[in-house]
Structures are given as C-alpha cells and as structure tokens.
Amino acid sequence: MFKVISNRIIAPGVRRMEILAPKIAKKARAGQFVVIRVDEKGERIPLTLVDWDPEKGSITLVFQEVGVTTKKLGRIREGEYILDVTGPLGNPTEIKKYGVVVGVGGGVGNACLLPVMKEFKRAGNYIVSMIGARTSELIILEDELKEVSDEIYIATDDGSRGYKGFVTDLLKKYLEEKVPDLVYAVGPTIMLKVVSSITRPYNVKTIVSLNPIMVDGTGMCGACRVIVNGKLRFACIDGPEFDGHKVDFDSLINRIKMYKREEELALSLFEKRGNKDYGI
C-alpha cells in the first residue's frame, strides 16, 4: 500500500501525483519508471518518474486521465492509497556531457523530459527544450523546464501558444540552423518516429524513451518487445531508451493499438457505472 500525498490537476485531464514510496525515492534515477496497480482488479501500467525526493521518501508521477487505470488514479484523494507501486524500473538515462542537448517532449511526455534535462544540465550540457501540446493550457511543467533550459521553445497544434504546429517542426527548423550533440525525445510514439526521421539525415545521436504496453515491467512477459536494429528487445529491461534511428516504430505503433477496442469498452463501462463494481 502506497499513500498518496497529493493529487492535483495541472492541466485539463492531466494530474500530478505525489506518492509516499521511500524505497523507490531512494533509488530513482532520471529516465526510469514505475509500474503501478491501483486496486485489486487493476491493470499494471508503467508511468515515468517525473520527480523524487529521497529525504521526504516520495515520488512524483504525471498522467493523463485517458483510460480506466488513469481515471481510477485521478479519483484517488490525498491520504488514500494505491495498492502497488514497483520500481524504479528500466535503465536510467546515461548522463554525461555531450555539449548541446535538445530535448523534445510532447503532451505528458513534457513531464518525463524534466528529470532527464535536469540531469543533463547538471552534467554541464547546454539545454534546448522543445515542448509541444495540442493547445496552450496543456503545456505542463513549463516553469520547471525553463529553470533547467538555456533555451526553450513551445509549439501548440492550434497556435494558442508559441509556434503553431508540431513540436517536431521546431526541431526541423533548429537542425537547419545548427546540429546539436544529442537529441532526446519523449512523448507519443508517432512523435518519436518523426523526431528520429528528422534527425537521421543530420546523423545526430537520437535517444527515444519508449512507452509500449507492459504487464510486469521486469522482463517476464515480453509484451513490451520492440524491434531494435532488427532484434527483439524488451523495453522494460533493455530500455526504455533506445537509439531512435534503430527502432522499428511502425510495428511499435501497431502493438500499442492492440487493445484499443478493449480499452474503449472498459472505459465506457467504467464511466457508466462508476468506480465500484462496474464489471459484468
């Protein structure tokens, strides 16, 4: 049982949750994730660690309320509990001095960008952050990202903030001017695919943080398998970060959609019947 310290809305449908998990807080490193299970009937889902405080013994997650699990998470109030939180899982980001690091984030991925850019900054890199969202009010953690960035660029699909268009357009323009030493991207898989195809001609090292379907998150099931450099790899224990130029994004995008219909069915039943006993 893991106590929820706070659970607040930071943008429409997006929440920031702080959970008491001292063991994980002590060990967490940038780029890692946890697997959570909200309740007895819950699914295990991975969520990237956004922040952690070893002294307070807490970890922070940011999630969008899109499916049954994240909606259940959204309903948990301060002082209530999550049944299982396991981690920190996955390999931490390899932090070193590259020179100029461009971080590209999309949607909730912007929150995942923060801890990684923080560490890259600490290692002496020049940080350029590019964050994108559908609309201005979905731009999250902007202030925190600003703090660790030497330059920050914002894109919204509707043009309500910053550049009108995709965050990947910003990257494209940037690369036309100068070539950074590293591009780090986290966000929707389609965005990661576009980022990787934009950087490929420039031969700039591109790390992508993948978020496939996982069950145990410890290397036992293989649900998160992804083709990297022609070989099957497990995102949970071999990743979640891979060389974006070697990832087969098309099969990954396909795998993420595997349970789309089931997810929609579960969600509609959940919404209809509320949190308890919404099953058959």
Next chain:
Amino acid sequence: MVSKRAIPMRKLSMDKRLTTFEEVALGYTEEEALEEAKRCLKCKLMPCSKSCPLNIEIPKFVKCIERREYEKGLNIILRANPFPAITGRVCPQEVLCQKECTLRKLGDPLAIGRLERFLGDYQIENNIMNLDVPEKVRGSIAVVGSGPAGLMGAVELRKLGYEVTIFEALHEVGGVMVYGIPEFRLPRRVLWFYVDYVKKLGVRIEVDVVVGRTYTIDELLKEYDAVLLATGAGTPKFLGIPGEELNGVYSANEFLIRINLMKAYRFPEYDTPIKLGKKVAVIGGGNTAMDVSRIALRLGAEEVIVLYRRTEAEMPARREEIENAKEEGVKFMFLTQPVALIGDEKGWVKKIRCIRMRLGEPDASGRRRPIPIPGSEFEIEVDNVIIAIGAEVNKLIQRTAPNLKVDKKGHVIVDKYGRTSIERVYAAGDVVTGAATVIEALAAAKTVAHTIHRDLSK
C-alpha cells in the same frame, strides 16, 4: 493378490472443464486412498524414496494411510517436504518416485502423487501447521523470490532459527505457482494455505520489490547475514523468426500472467484484457504449452493446435497433461516447425508458415534431433500464436551485480552446496539450473539452506 491397476483419479465433468478454471483432477476419496495404499509392497529398500528429490519416506506414509493414521502419515511427509498438497499435484511422479516403483513389474506403479495429495488435502482441511521454530535467533537472511525455491529456503532457514525476509518483484506471492501454473492444475486456495503457513512461521514477505532495482545485492548484504537468490527462470524465449512482433502473438508467460495473475479471463470486471480469436496455435511441447492450450479452450477458442517439432514421444510435457489436453479437444501437429509468422494489413497475425521435420540422430538431450525437410513448407491460418518454447533466467540481477558469476545462458554459477561467486550470496532453483520442476527447486533450496546454516555457524 495386488491389483495391477492403480485406482483412477476422478476428474471434473467435461462441460465444467471447458467453461471454468476449477481444478480438473478431483483427488482421492478416503475409500479410494485406502484402496490404493493397499497396493504398496512396502519394499525394504524404498526405491521410490531414493528417487524422490526430497527423499520423502514414501512407504512409511503410505502405510499410515492404510492404517488410517492420516496425521501421522502427513507428519512423515512434512519432515521432508512442507508443501505436500502442491507437490502431490504438480510433481512429475512418473519420472521420479513412481518410475522406480516395484509394482511397475506387474502393472501400474503405486499412485504416490495422488496419495501424497490426499494427505496434503487432509492437512489443508484440518489446518495442520507445525509452527515450531527455535527461540534463539541465529541471524537474518534475505530470500529473493517467492516461488518454490524461495518459499522452501525461507521455511528451512526459519526452522533453523533465522529471521527471514522474502522479497518478491510481483504483487503476489508464489512465483511460477501464481503467475504460471493455472488454477485448474493448482487451485490458489492450496497455494494460499502454504503462503499463510510461511507467514505464520514468522517469515516476512515484501512484495513489489525488484532486487536489482529497488535493492541491489550489495545493499541486502549490508542488512542481512546472507542472501539466497531464488529468482527462477522467468524470461520468455522467442523463436527468432519474422513476425513475432505482430499483434495476436503472445509469449506463454505473457498469456499466463494476464490470465493467472491479472485475471484477464474476467475482463472487463478486471482491468487487464486478453484478446483471443477462434483459432489459436501454440508452439512448443512442454507443460506450459499444455497449460496455455487448455486455457485458450476455456476462453472460448474454437480450435487450439499445438505445433511441436518432434513427435509425441519426445514431448517434455507430462503424459497426464497431454491426456488432459487431448480430452479437452486440443489438437496436435507433430514434426512441424514454424519459420515465419505472417500478418494481415492491420498488423494482426494471420498465418504461420511452417516446415515439416523428420527425426535424425539423438542430440545432447538424448532425444532425436528434428531436421527440416527441404521444400515441405506450408501455411496454416490462425488468429493467435502463443509461443511456449521455454523460459530463461532473468538477467536483471546480474546486470546490477557484475561480480556475480553466471554461465553463457545466464544461469548463476554455484558450487555443489549452492554458494555463488559472491561471499554470503547463495542461489537455488531455476536460476541455477534453468527452467526445471517445482520439486527440484524445493530440493535445491533445502540443500542451500543448510549450507547457509553451516557457513554462518562457522
């Protein structure tokens, strides 16, 4: 005159077998157990006992059954094996104790597994637990993993006077017995009884702790006098053929975890989904292949076909499980090896391209090696493929413990007493041997527990 035939075990009715996860083998009634126990010849040399990895004194407990001294018989088993209702169900007795049974010269061997289960079930019904542990605390041990080896190691060490903490990565206790073996072979109430027993002995169990991530071995060594690695072999193998990334393709482990651990067969009451079509192909010939095939039928698949590259004679699955699968309607295609999985335009698996095999000379395993017949490729249409070709050791711990010596396959290297290359770190079970049986893991863990005790007593 001793009957040549063993008393058969009653099974669940077929309609229930195909629609529920209730246990299939129903166990002996008292009368049946008494009748079967009578068949035992009580051989002085106890060949059965000698071929039991835990050396349970089989003729002695059978004699107790005959005399209706059930608790006495149970205690004879418990001296060697704390989990008779589990091993009585999942042990491959036909290649262990029953293989050496003298009765085989006349007909069926004594149904030792069924008799062991009879006493194990008697134990659970009557809630019999021996909770004696020494008062004096000799030291503290961290056990990594709560499967058969972990639970056995914990029980033995606790009885030797150690404080024991088990760390489990998943949210439930039992390892392969909870995520792997389906409920129709090992009902969860049986497992929970023994987990409860382990807890009542005073063993602490922490779930949601991934050693290698949440704690490293070095950190555990600072807090505990010794560490017992019992992490099993939980990483699924894939075939290494094109198309394994397609939707509709499951590793047996993922399929089993979704069903057994996450209760996906009760989706959407439970949140974890499973997606199964009408025709399911299962690749492999072991117990796991039988388990997933039988689950697929229970989930409503119309046709389940096991593809195996050798013949039925070479299948590593227990005969009993092959029979159960056949009775339930699982079909088999022998001498068939998949070479590619082919998807439709939506990226869902649609066909398996296979090649026919023939058997050549025996290989390292002593079984005849399957050889592809050139030009014999053919395709079968499927809606799902479940790959059940075995599991290997999870490499998570060794990645964070570079001084832990492992072999090419990732198995932890130990001396014959269970000591690893790191002082005060021991290992037992599948993490040492590769995927094997529950009973072998129990036996190994028992040996290693005593090694730890000897080493710490120096």
